[in-house]
Amino acid sequence: MGLHTKAIHAGLQPEKHHGAVSVPIYQSSTFAFPSAEEGAARFAGDSEGPIYTRLGNPTVQALEEAVAELENGRGAVATATGMAAVSAVFLAMLNQGDHIVSTAPIYGATRKLIEDRLARLGVSSTFVPAIEGPEAIRSAIRPRTRLIYIETPANPTLDLVDIEGAAGIGKIPLVVDNTFAGPHLQRPLDLGADVVLHSMTKSLNGHSDVVAGVVVASDPAIIRSVREAAIAWGLTMDPHQAWLVLRGIRTLGMRVERAQANAIEIAQWLEGHPLIEWVSYPGLPSHRQYDLAKKQMSGPGSVLAFELRGGIEAGRVLMNNVRVITLAVSLGGVESLIEHPASMTHKENVTPGLVRLSVGCEDVDDLRADLAQALEMVAQARAKAASLDGR
Ligand SMILES: *Cc1c(COP(=O)(O)O)cnc(C)c1O
Numbered sequence: 203m204g205l206h207t208k209a210i211h212a213g214l215q216p217e218k219h220h221g222a223v224s225v226p227i228y229q230s231s232t233f234a235f236p237s238a239e240e241g242a243a244r245f246a247g248d249s250e251g252p253i254y255t256r257l258g259n260p261t262v263q264a265l266e267e268a269v270a271e272l273e274n275g276r277g278a279v280a281t282a283t284g285m286a287a288v289s290a291v292f293l294a295m296l297n298q299g300d301h302i303v304s305t306a307p308i309y310g311a312t313r314k315l316i317e318d319r320l321a322r323l324g325v326s327s328t329f330v331p332a333i334e335g336p337e338a339i340r341s342a343i344r345p346r347t348r349l350i351y352i353e354t355p356a357n358p359t360l361d362l363v364d365i366e367g368a369a370g371i372g373k374i375p376l377v378v379d380n381t382f383a384g385p386h387l388q389r390p391l392d393l394g395a396d397v398v399l400h401s402m403t404k405s406l407n408g409h410s411d412v413v414a415g416v417v418v419a420s421d422p423a424i425i426r427s428v429r430e431a432a433i434a435w436g437l438t439m440d441p442h443q444a445w446l447v448l449r450g451i452r453t454l455g456m457r458v459e460r461a462q463a464n465a466i467e468i469a470q471w472l473e474g475h476p477l478i479e480w481v482s483y484p485g486l487p488s489h490r491q492y493d494l495a496k497k498q499m500s501g502p503g504s505v506l507a508f509e510l511r512g513g514i515e516a517g518r519v520l521m522n523n524v525r526v527i528t529l530a531v532s533l534g535g536v537e538s539l540i541e542h543p544a545s546m547t548h549k550e551n552v553t554p555g556l557v558r559l560s561v562g563c564e565d566v567d568d569l570r571a572d573l574a575q576a577l578e579m580v581a582q583a584r585a586k587a588a589s590l591d592g593r
Contacts, residue, residue: 205272205386206455213268213448218260225264227445231255257433261441265448266416269406272385272451273398275418277425279432280444284381284401286437287415288312291377291397294424294431295349298324303342304351305332305363307552309379309401312353332356333490336367343372353379354388354498358543358558360482360507362491365498369394375424381405384534386458387501391420397428405504405534407450408457414439414447457536457563461504464569465561469506471570477516477577479509479555504561505533512584513554517542519583520557523576526568533560538569 203211219226233252235241243249252258262280270278281287292315296302304316306329316327330338332354339350350371354363360382369376377397378390384405390398400406402414417428432438462485469483481488484495485502495502510516520540521529527538531546539560543552561569 208271209454210452212271213264225261225448228260228441255441256436256438259441262439262444265444268448268451269416270418273418274389274391276420276422278416278418279425279429280439281415281432281437282439283413284403284415285311287399287417288315290428290432290437291399291417292320293435294427295375296325299346300325300348301344301346302327302349302351303339303347304329307356307359308353309357332361332363335364336371339368340371347374350374350376355382355484355503357382358507358552358556360484362484362494364494365390365393365395382505383499383503384458386455387503388499393498397424402447403532405458406454407447408454408535409450410532410535410537412443412446414443460563461561462501464566465504465506467566468561468569472508475577477511477580479511481506481508507556507558509553510555510557512580514544516580517544517555517557519580520576523579524572526564526572536563538562538564
């Protein structure tokens with residue numbers, strides 16, 4: 203079935219829920235057993251009925267089935283946040299003394315989790331530049347390397363990692379953070395990855411009103427071990443949160459396609475603007491991994507990065523003058539969001555004029571006009587600064 207059909211129907215089983223076409227919110231922490239024998243059978247895993255919401259809930263289960271289907275996985279574990287998904291994978295798959303190889307850049311909080319928290323638990327790490335690809339990953343492997351972790355496209359530079367090339371290196375499990383592209387545009391399990399995770403806070407939910415995460419895999423043993431870790435460490439999802447994300451997923455395809463069409467136009471327009479040094483967007487032939495984007499993604503997505511002439515100060519003026527576009531972190535929502543990594547999320551390892559723009563579903567003419575007037579303010583501020591310097 204096609205992706206729109208899957209997004210709209212996945213996880214929906216009206217016959218299981220009194221015919222309800224929208225999966226009900228099972229707002230209950232615990233579930234009555236019809237008998238002591240049935241209670242025992244559920245705990246033993248011989249019967250599928252619910253026990254207690256931290257261990258599983260029918261609304262959360264419907265969401266897990268939906269995302270597993272979208273990612274072509276065999277199962278999924280929904281988590282309280284995207285970082286809970288990352289944590290569940292690490293806690294399930296790594297032990298004291300192990301080593302992890304990750305590409306860089308990645309989401310800032312994930313990098314911190316690996317460098318600070320995993321180190322405290324006795325797990326060491328090596329970061330290799332995403333742009334150097336599978337060869338760099340291969341050469342960073344050690345005898346105790348138990349996980350390869352990649353994020354593609356990567357936050358905030360939109361660098362890509364060759365998923366097929368990173369899969370199967372030394373038979374080490376490959377984990378892909380697929381938040382930026384989402385299952386509509388990129389399905390890492392089909393390319394050989396072992397685990398896919400998402401911050402569903404972003405495009406899967408798509409309405410900037412929930413934080414949530416998910417882990418998907420094709421090997422039932424991996425799903426089982428991630429679920430056990432998520433339950434043990436208390437990382438699992440609440441039914442109301444699950445219902446909201448499930449509702450967001452119903453329109454995933456339409457939102458992604460509309461936002462992407464807007465992003466392509468905005469990226470092309472920005473590339474020709476005199477105040478823009480460069481634009482990094484997998485949909486532009488100027489992207490240094492354009493061919494890889496075409497190979498492993500069915501579309502370039504809706505997030506782009508660009509370098510503004512004038513550094514930190516120009517970035518501040520742009521941020522302070524957008525009106526339709528909202529100055530906020532996060533991405534993948536119906537509304538366009540703009541942020542300035544150098545002064546906000548990524549204080550190190552980024553260029554001072556780097557701007558990250560998550561293009562939403564507004565009318566593209568309004569977005570272009572908003573950026574044009576804010577860039578005009580940047581131009582005026584620069585002209586004023588230059589004339590002051592000249593005096
Ligand atoms: C937002 C994000 C996360 C973290 O997700 P939360 O839902 O904020 O916990 C992880 N990875 C990427 C790529 C993200 O964009």
